[in-house]
Amino acid sequence: MSKNRNLNNVLLSSIFICSVxxxxxxxxxxxxxxxxxxxxxxxxxxxxxxxxxxxKDSIVYTANSNGSMYATNLSTSKSINLLAxxxxxxxxxxxxxxxxxxxxxxxxxxxxxQTDGQKFLDYITPSTSIWIGTFLDGMxxxxxxxxxxxxxxxxxxxxFKSIDGGLKWKECEGKLEAFEGEAGFAASGTNVQxxxxxxxxxxxxxxxxxxxxxxxxxxxxxxxxxxxxxxESSGAFSLCMMxxxxxxxxxxxxxxxxxxxxxxxxxxDGGEFWINAxxxxxxxxxxVIEANGVFYACGTNGIDxxxxxxxxWIPFANGNFFSxxxxxSKLYATIPNGSFKIMDLIQVQK
Numbered sequence: 001m002s003k004n005r006n007l008n009n010v011l012l013s014s015i016f017i018c019s020v021x022x023x024x025x026x027x028x029x030x031x032x033x034x035x036x037x038x039x040x041x042x043x044x045x046x047x048x049x050x051x052x053x054x055x056k057d058s059i060v061y062t063a064n065s066n067g068s069m070y071a072t073n074l075s076t077s078k079s080i081n082l083l084a085x086x087x088x089x090x091x092x093x094x095x096x097x098x099x100x101x102x103x104x105x106x107x108x109x110x111x112x113x114q115t116d117g118q119k120f121l122d123y124i125t126p127s128t129s130i131w132i133g134t135f136l137d138g139m140x141x142x143x144x145x146x147x148x149x150x151x152x153x154x155x156x157x158x159x160f161k162s163i164d165g166g167l168k169w170k171e172c173e174g175k176l177e178a179f180e181g182e183a184g185f186a187a188s189g190t191n192v193q194x195x196x197x198x199x200x201x202x203x204x205x206x207x208x209x210x211x212x213x214x215x216x217x218x219x220x221x222x223x224x225x226x227x228x229x230x231x232e233s234s235g236a237f238s239l240c241m242m243x244x245x246x247x248x249x250x251x252x253x254x255x256x257x258x259x260x261x262x263x264x265x266x267x268x269d270g271g272e273f274w275i276n277a278x279x280x281x282x283x284x285x286x287x288v289i290e291a292n293g294v295f296y297a298c299g300t301n302g303i304d305x306x307x308x309x310x311x312x313w314i315p316f317a318n319g320n321f322f323s324x325x326x327x328x329s330k331l332y333a334t335i336p337n338g339s340f341k342i343m344d345l346i347q348v349q350k
Contacts, residue, residue, distance in 0.1 A: 027315075030305075034317035034343050042070040042079035043338030050334040051286075052093045052189030053325045054101075059117065060325075060332055060340060061101060063091035063189070069103045069113060072340075082115045093189030097141040097166045106186045110136040110150060110158075112166065126160070126169045134158045137184030138192035138202065141166065147200040147218070149192045152178035161200070161218050172200075172218025181207025181232065185251070188287035188298075188323035190238040201271070203249055205235015211249060211271050226274055228262055229253060238297075242290040245270050248310035250297045252284030257300040259283060264297065266310030279312035291326035294346050298324050298333055305346060317343060 042062060050062035050070075060072045067088035072079040082101075089107030096102075096117075102124070103113040110131030112124035125131055131150075136158070139148040144165040150158030159172040183206050184191050192202040200214045209228040214221045226249065228235045233255040241247035245268055252263040263281045265274040285299040295306040297313065298321035304313040319341075322334045331343045 030314075030316045030346070031302075031318050034303075034341075037317070037341050037343045039335070039339050039341050040072060040074075040077050040079075041337060041339040042072045043068065043081075045338060048338040049322060049336050050338075050340070051187060051322050052091070052095075052104075053323050053332055053334050053340060054094050054096060055325050055327050055330075055332055056096060056117070061094055061117070062334060062340065063094035063103045064338070065090050067091055067105070069094060069101075069115065070338075071117065074342075082118070082120055083113055086113070086120060088113060092136070092186040093139050095139055095141055095189070097144065097146060100166060102139070102166050104136050104139050104148070104189070106136050108133070108135075110134045110148075112139075114166070124166065124169075130158075130160075130171060135186070137186040138189050140192050140194040142194040142196055145194060145197050145217070147172075147192055147194050147202075149184055149202045151183045157184075157204075159200075159218055163217075172214075174214060174219050174221050176212065176221050176223075178204070179208035181230075182210070185235065185237045185286075187237045187254075190240065190287050190289070190323070191236070193239060193241055195241060195244065201239060201241065203236035203239050203251075205237060205251060206230075206232055209235040209251070211236070211239070211274060213271055224271060224274060226265060227276070231255075237284075237286050238288045240288045240290050240295065241271070242293075242295075242309075246309050247271065248288050248290075248295050248297070248306070249274060250281060250285035250288040250299075252281075252299070254284050254286070254300070257284040264288075264310060264313065268309070277306075277310055277313060279314075281313045282315060287321075287323045289324050289326060291331065291345050292328075293348055296324060296326075296331060298322070303331075303333060307346075307348065316346075317341075 052063040092106035093104040105111040146162035209226040234253040237251040264277040285297040303317040
């Protein structure tokens with residue numbers, strides 16, 4: 001009983017200290033500057049927002065909650081819906097593979113929209129019915145190799161690969177059993193990563209959180225448990241490996257987004273071990289990316305950045321953000337009301 005009481009006291013103390021730190025760390029030169037950062041609205045449809053965003057050349061592409069995929073020209077601020085007159089459920093991920101741009105539907109069944117970045121080309125689905133009743137969580141590509149992770153069916157994760165640039169998909173050979181209540185979070189299109197032609201990564205959450213790694217295109221898997229709180233709304237939401245050794249996982253509890261306890265873990269050994277950040281993000285984070293050696297993590301109360309590979313986090317912007325991407329100089333972050341914000345990346349002295 002005394003051990004439980006002591007544990008609760010430690011937990012409450014951690015929450016209090018974190019809350020005080022958040023209160024006094026809200027404003028700095030970056031948060032002040034980013035208050036007035038440019039915003040582009042690509043859709044005026046009520047309730048539209050994007051959980052996945054990608055930038056290529058001078059075009060920003062978003063996959064949206066209303067089943068649309070918008071291309072926004074940064075030079076003119078004009079936007080077009082690449083899926084106009086097409087019927088899709090919510091789009092949760094968007095990724096380039098060569099000249100093709102794919103949007104991933106997450107809903108009652110899995111489906112990809114294939115475009116060339118300017119117009120719709122085709123519906124992509126396996127020749128069998130393996131995506132029927134499958135909720136897809138995230139996808140990624142490296143050269144012509146693609147990987148998609150979906151929620152468990154019949155007790156096993158739904159894992160698929162493509163070796164022809166996303167045109168054809170089949171189940172990964174290695175079967176991965178899921179714990180009861182364990183699944184993926186399709187929050188930003190960043191819970192999976194393809195590192196090279198053979199290495200697939202993904203994270204899970206819920207009543208069990210884990211990091212998974214395959215070095216043979218999904219034939220076999222290794223997993224590492226992550227000490228996130230266990231609930232339907234908690235766990236690992238996003239991962240970003242900047243190289244074979246260094247990476248970051250973020251998450252938390254989206255139903256308690258200001259709780260900054262066990263929100264971020266980092267690794268320097270390729271994911272064998274994950275270490276709790278010394279200074280956490282300011283709460284739940286749905287997306288983490290890396291640009292020019294700096295990690296950025298966003299969530300419902302702001303964006304934080306890390307200059308030391310995920311060990312400590314500092315406020316970068318305040319507000320509600322869903323997903324992010326970057327080019328050589330700008331960070332693009334999706335916000336409510338069919339919009340995204342454009343902010344300058346931190347320039348690190350080398």
